[in-house]
Amino acid sequence: MAEEATELTESTTVAVIGAGPAGLTVAALLRSSGIDCVVLERQTREYVAQRQRAGIVETRAVRMFDSWGLADRVLGGAPHDGILDIRVDGESHLVSDNDGSEGPTAVLCPQQVLVQKLTATYLADGGDLRFEAADVSLHHLTGDRPTVRYRTPDGTLRTLTCDFVAGCDGDHGISRSAVPDGVLTAHAFDHGIGWLTVLADAPPPAHPLLAVSPDGFAAHFPRGPYSSRYYLQCPPEDHPGAWPDTRVWDALRIRLGDPVLTAGPITDREIFRLRSLVHDPMQYGRLYLVGDAAHIVSPMGGKGMNLALYDADLFARAVRDSVRDHDDTALRTYSQRCLRRVWSDQEFSHWLTRTLHDAGDDTRSGPFHRSLARARLDRLFTLPSAARTFAELMTGVDP
């Protein structure tokens, strides 16, 4: 049997667990503030760089990176023209996300592009990012110096002592489970709706497209010059194998009201449930939960990754205040300030999810809720104040 390798101990200011959008943003912002941190990521660099999910960095997040002087380095992709196509029974309604505010606006930057650029920026600035960190565990979180233990790819055990731990390891990570039972309250909601999501090498739509149809909801989003992500409402217990290519393209053509929609090779296909989850508080001792580690928001409205970026910004600023100015006010209010935004985005996502599903296939919601949902859409398309509120919630610049 191989001998257990020697344990090495190091010290840093912030141990960041996870190198997704949340962890990398925390790390890049701390680095640009001159605060040292170590990022521990379970997967390889290649794996993390290829994970495709979100497609739009919203206006609020673009301005956040801009305020740190990092927008040009970490954002890629085409500018978003701010138009959303909400298609009802095949009829397009173009909704603008022009909220009247000044400053840079949203970009079509796929999540993997953001992750690749954040990684490159952090490393180019001398950041410490350790991939394939196994068996990460957190200790002494309520003491003055928490410790993080992990194993390197060659089996060496390492211990990091730190002032703060940023738990950025998503919904299935170890950070949240290091909090004793009973400390966090989990608020969970399951819409009872499934989405088949498909990535394909096929032309993107002119504008991000959400479609209401009696056959169920569908959507079509750009993911690159010749790449698209599609969504099709389906029973949550469906299996991707029940959706061969012909069924996918036939259903998309019907629901999007586009009989000549160009098909292309499908590169990924999965089914997930629309669900929401919020943990309150987002802090335990010196552990701060950031992004999906603290909350999941159903994808309608494109808020999940953008919320992760919001948390990361608040956390990095709070640490900066603490380290530079010995002012812990922002750390103490971190959870409360994040949760205000989290619930606002949850509400927007919930509203949009219900509206666009109930207005179409009313098998579950019934004709009354279908008519209510259509009335809400009608208001959005005709009432300027409703359109303005929608735009503010889309861009995230609402107060």
Ligand code: RFL
């Ligand atoms: P992530 O991206 O899950 O990253 C967590 C990282 O932690 C690592 N990790 C560990 N590292 C060390 N030790 C451990 N024990 C670890 N356990 C895990 C993981 O390997 C990973 O690298 O969380 P983060 O950073 O909080 O970012 C959140 C976003 O990824 C998520 O909110 C979005 O993808 C949600 N989402 C969307 N958000 C949007 O804003 N707009 C969208 O259009 C959008 N579309 C989507 C989405 C999520 C989807 N999925 C997951 C259902 C579309 C889909 C299909």
